[in-house]
Amino acid sequence: MRNTFPRLFGNAEITKRLSSLIISSSLPHAMIIVGPEGSGKHTLALETVSALNCENRLSESFPLPCGACSRCKRIASGAFPDVSYLKREVGKSTIGVDELRAFREDMFLSATESECKCYIIEDADAMTPAAQNALLKVLEEPPKNVYIILICKEADKLLTTIKSRAQSFSTEIFTADELHRHVLSLSPEARSMAAADPEKLRGILLSSNGIIGKALSHLGGDESDAEALRASVMSIVSVMPKKVSFSALYSAVAALPQKRDELRRTLELLVTALRDMLTYKVSGEFTPSFFTSLEACEGALTGLGARRIVSIFEVINSALADLDKNVLIAPLLTDIALKIREA
Ligand SMILES: [Zn+2]
Missing domain, CATH: 3.40.50.300 (P-loop containing nucleotide triphosphate hydrolases)
Structure with a gap:
């Protein structure tokens, strides 16, 4: 054939x-x-x-x-x-x-x-x-x-x-298992990391949002980039509870990447994290796309209700749509902070 x-x-x-x-x-x-x-x-x-x-x-x-x-x-x-x-x-x-x-x-x-x-x-x-x-x-x-x-x-x-x-x-993005399989078959770096530090490999694959090109580029040297991306996402997750002050929320949002592509990747990954959190909150099922452990997901949920997660999810998705329309970054970030406060 x-x-x-x-x-x-x-x-x-x-x-x-x-x-x-x-x-x-x-x-x-x-x-x-x-x-x-x-x-x-x-x-x-x-x-x-x-x-x-x-x-x-x-x-x-x-x-x-x-x-x-x-x-x-x-x-x-x-x-x-x-x-x-x-x-x-x-x-x-x-x-x-x-x-x-x-x-x-x-x-x-x-x-x-x-x-x-x-x-x-x-x-x-x-x-x-x-x-x-x-x-x-x-x-x-x-x-x-x-x-x-x-x-x-x-x-x-x-x-x-x-x-x-x-x-x-x-077309559909890869599931975590498919991505793992393909990356192992394509990348010698992935194979050696799987043997030496499987948890690190898992973190990199999860930061790639099911996108093989991103996974390979993270493995090809900019692992620190993948880690920085996850850290940016976690900095936003940590200021999402209602009781956090607006100035803390604003500072975290203002510290997001200023470059359009990087900001887009960060927000896309944030959407993935929110999806993990919402699924667990609503169904009690943990199907990780962002969090590497259930404990990390539970920790992120502290002080957050399902309704607030859904509202923030909508804020971030609408910001992603605005990014595609080439709006200016600084006002967009201010807008995100204000809308999360109101969410
Ligand atoms: Zn040909």
Whole structure:
């Protein structure tokens, strides 16, 4: 049997589905890849377009995609002329109709090198309704040999008419066990740490939010980064009880990372910690994604009720959405502190 998608880990079901669609040449012209941050949406899209364009795609003796031919390599580096990308511009919260129209016109030109043309729209859920309607026109009658992949976190923001003309694939982040298994198979550092200090490895994997790239980068040297991230999260958790003074709460929030990406990672990890706490508080079950022990989770819950955790959860999720809209960091942090106080 043909070895397909050798570089994909996790998301086994949809990888299998895509493999059979590609091998039987029945891949739909429009696909939606939907899933949370870090669940492999971009990798899946890139591997799919590589499989469509790979120079060795017809030879059974190569994996599909081969990853070694000129086209595969150029797709991986974003430099293949017949694979185009559209993403939200920095500083903008939406993808507008003009950007979409320019993209659409290109779809009717012939391919430069390949037999097909592929279009990847990142942040597809940021397309305005007008942009989506412009896209709809091509989805209704897609030009021959054109493949359009929409990547998004929330398919609900896509028009029903778009969703009905595309096949959906939902990606999921790794469970703690899957991440552990894949990281051990990929990283010699992880294997030696598993033998020498399994608790440390566990802490690093939990800080990675189920995202293999983050786990490997933490293992590749910036372990202190993973520890700093967990410490930032715990500093916020410790000031969440109502009885803590506003000045202590404000100082902890103001000390969060000022760089957008780092702040995003910290808040995402905080959401994970809150989820652990809420699950334990409500159901008595401990299914750790952040805390390395039940005692640590119980300690974090001191002085906190379920309702307050839910409210803070909402505050942090809405801050994450604001971060995506490129709001300024300092006012956002003040806003978080004020909203946690009111929560
Ligand atoms: Zn190839």
